[in-house]
Structure formats: C-alpha cells, structure tokens
Amino acid sequence: MNRFEEKLGEVSARLRKQKIEILQVNLGKLCNLACVHCHVEAGPTKTRENMNHETAEAVVYFMDRAQFKTLDLTGGAPELNPNFRYLVSEAKKRGIHVIDRCNLTVLFVPGQEDLDTFLADHQVEIVASLPCYLKENVDKQRGKGVFDESIKALLKLNELGYGKEGSNLILSLVYNPVGPHLPPAQDQLEEDYKERLKEDWGIVFNRLYTITNMPITRYTKYLKAFNQYETYTQLLMNSFNPATLDGLMCQNTLSVSWDGRVYDCDFNQAQGMQMKNGRLLTIFNLDPAQLEDFRIATGEHCFGCTAGCGSSCQGALESKK
Numbered sequence: 614m615n616r617f618e619e620k621l622g623e624v625s626a627r628l629r630k631q632k633i634e635i636l637q638v639n640l641g642k643l644c645n646l647a648c649v650h651c652h653v654e655a656g657p658t659k660t661r662e663n664m665n666h667e668t669a670e671a672v673v674y675f676m677d678r679a680q681f682k683t684l685d686l687t688g689g690a691p692e693l694n695p696n697f698r699y700l701v702s703e704a705k706k707r708g709i710h711v712i713d714r715c716n717l718t719v720l721f722v723p724g725q726e727d728l729d730t731f732l733a734d735h736q737v738e739i740v741a742s743l744p745c746y747l748k749e750n751v752d753k754q755r756g757k758g759v760f761d762e763s764i765k766a767l768l769k770l771n772e773l774g775y776g777k778e779g780s781n782l783i784l785s786l787v788y789n790p791v792g793p794h795l796p797p798a799q800d801q802l803e804e805d806y807k808e809r810l811k812e813d814w815g816i817v818f819n820r821l822y823t824i825t826n827m828p829i830t831r832y833t834k835y836l837k838a839f840n841q842y843e844t845y846t847q848l849l850m851n852s853f854n855p856a857t858l859d860g861l862m863c864q865n866t867l868s869v870s871w872d873g874r875v876y877d878c879d880f881n882q883a884q885g886m887q888m889k890n891g892r893l894l895t896i897f898n899l900d901p902a903q904l905e906d907f908r909i910a911t912g913e914h915c916f917g918c919t920a921g922c923g924s925s926c927q928g929a930l931e932s933k934k
Contacts, residue, residue, distance in 0.1 A: 822928030857923030
C-alpha cells in the first residue's frame with residue numbers, strides 16, 4: 614500500500630468515481646515549448662505520440678454515449694494536433710462546453726494564424742498558462758521569450774473580447790510555482806495578477822487558477838538535479854489536507870490519452886496508471902456505466918492534489934481562511 618492510501622485510511626476516506634462531468638482529452642505530447650514543470654514531458658520533438666483521427670472519432674462516439682458537460686482539451690499543445698478543431702466542432706454541435714488548455718505562444722506558430730478567431734467563433738473557454746506576471750520567472754520556467762509572446766497573445770485575445778466583462782468568451786490564467794513550494798492563496802494572487810496585468814499591459818481576464826507542481830516525470834528530474842526532490846515530496850505529504858478530498862478532480866473527470874487509453878486523471882495518465890476492470894479500458898471499449906463507483910487508482914503523487922488548499926485543473930480546492 615502506498616503512503617497516500619495509508620493516509621486515506623487514517624481519515625476513513627475512499628476515492629471512487631462519481632458522475633463524470635468532465636472528459637479531459639490529451640491530444641498528444643507535441644508542443645512548441647518544453648517547460649521544466651511539464652508532467653507529460655511534452656516538447657517539439659514529440660511528433661509520434663499524438664492522437665489519430667480514428668481515436669478522435671472514438672472520443673466523439675463516447676460523447677454520444679456519455680452525459681458529460683465539459684470537454685477539456687490538453688496536451689502538449691492540443692491545438693497542434695490536426696484533430697483539435699474536429700473535436701471542438703463536434704462537441705459544440707452537442708452543446709458541450711469546451712476548454713482549451715493553451716500555452717498562448719501557440720497562437721504564433723506557423724499555420725495557426727486563425728486559431729484565435731476559431732476559438733472565439735466556437736466560444737471555447739481558454740485556460741492559459743502564465744506562471745507569473747514577471748518576465749524573468751516565466752522565461753526561467755518556460756523558455757526565453759515566452760513571456761513577451763504570452764503578453765502579445767493575451768492582448769490579441771482581449772481584442773476579440775476574451776476576458777472582458779459582458780463577453781461570453783472566458784479567459785482563465787494558470788499559475789504554478791516556479792520553485793518547489795505550494796501556491797499562495799488563489800483569491801489574493803488573482804487580485805495581484807489582475808492589478809499588475811491591467812496596470813502594466815492593459816490586459817484583463819476572468820479568473821486565475823493556482824496549480825501545484827506534481828513531482829513526477831520531467832519535474833522529478835528537475836528537482837533531483839537540484840537535490841530538492843525529497844524535501845519537496847515531504848512538504849506535500851506534511852501538508853496533506855483531508856478537506857480537499859471531496860473536490861478532487863479524479864472523482865468527476867475521465868482522462869483520455871492520445872492513444873485512447875483511459876485514466877482517472879491526467880497525472881495518473883503521466884504515470885501510466887491505466888484504468889482496468891479485468892482488462893485495460895480504452896475509449897474504444899468503455900461503457901460509461903462501468904464507471905459508477907469505480908475505485909480510483911492512487912499513488913504518492915496524489916499528495917500534490919491534497920496539499921494545502923488542494924490542487925486540480927480547476928485550481929485550488931479550498932480557500933485559505
């Protein structure tokens with residue numbers, strides 16, 4: 614038994630699938646960036662691990678069989694996959710809300726010149742990575758020049774109406790720590806972001822999500838290179854907060870990988886912890902009824918979602934008092 618399961622036992626808790634409200638689809642590992650914190654280890658050279666049209670069609674077929682509210686598209690840079698626009702269009706036809714987890718700089722990749730208008734025309738919610746409002750911190754984590762391109766992209770999106778009051782175009786930003794520590798209070802940090810971005814650049818957005826860096830895959834290598842892995846993982850374990858358990862995204866989210874395999878969450882996907890019920894489950898053979906009260910696979914990385922105020926793809930799970 615892993616230490617996270619032991620902690621669940623101490624608080625008499627269990628994690629089971631509830632009604633699936635979010636289908637999160639990872640279209641692949643191809644990305645124009647190679648961020649140090651990226652738990653899927655995406656990058657410009659990952660050209661083979663990307664969703665084909667057959668798998669994208671299986672996702673659409675699942676849309677017709679399962680009653681979920683939101684399609685959450687991620688990667689890599691999901692927009693670089695040729696099936697991205699197909700999935701967006703098919704979801705919108707079915708009245709499903711669509712989220713694009715966007716790194717912002719992808720708007721300037723050759724061939725993506727009309728991406729911003731496509732997203733606006735389909736009223737896709739943009740959840741954009743911006744780990745800090747300071748250039749030095751962003752470029753340190755994501756690469757030289759990324760901050761300046763991110764600002765240009767945000768201004769471009771604002772011009773289309775994204776993030777503006779009275780608009781149906783939702784623009785959310787994502788903060789994750791530059792170093793091995795927990796995020797600060799989400800509400801206060803959102804106020805700081807809004808003040809600085811408005812004052813410095815005239816940029817507006819709807820909300821900020823704070824997400825804890827997960828000590829897996831590429832970030833594990835980064836932490837170990839600086840002899841910080843043990844300290845950081847101990848911090849996460851010591852900061853376990855049982856009040857976050859009810860809000861964990863693994864309970865109402867189904868994660869689909871680029872090759873159609875299904876997982877409880879994106880982090881389990883990165884760890885290769887595929888869902889199984891006598892056999893490994895895929896989007897091709899999954900019956901939505903199978904998910905009812907399905908036991909969620911856990912590992913010690915789950916402390917990352919339950920530390921402090923908690924962390925999910927929708928940000929903090931609990932407000933700091």
